[in-house]
Amino acid sequence: MESILNVTFVRGNFDEVMQQVVERNRPITVEEDGEPQIVIVPFREYERLMGVYTNDNDEYLLDRARALRQRIRARLGEEQLPLPEELIRAGN
Template sequence: MPRVMSATQVRMHFGDVMRRVAETGEPVIVERAGKPRVAVVPLSDYERLRELETAEVRPRNRAALDWLDRWLSTPDEMGDNWWESFERELREHPVTLGEST
């Protein structure tokens, strides 16, 4: 179970917190007013999380970009219904833009 510390404790002992997290690999949950706000995690955990986020979003974006590329390559084949086709494709394959929160 991760260690829980107040924001004040972390601020006063940040060097120790960093060292402990880096050496043990155990995250520290930082609370403010008794509520968890952030976590101090090892860099390797953070990098793995970013890779997972990218891997999850990439296939959907790739599918949308492939469809758009096909459409741009042959717009005349879709005639006047290109917008309806584009909207239908987006509904069937929603694209989530990468967000960092």
């Protein structure tokens, strides 16, 4: 569940908000006038995101690809994915 807090609350309770982000390992969205302005994220999540954008996190991307492969296999069961060449020839 995403946490959304008002900027006024965050200003007055930053220590508590920071502790919440760290302990729950979840981001908090900060709104002003009902509009999202920033997101406070745990440092590890920030590092992960920056690694993705700078291509420094090949292991993370490989793990994501493996997880996706497992989800596809679970969804297909015994059915096999067509080869990419077959999809190209078929125009899909």
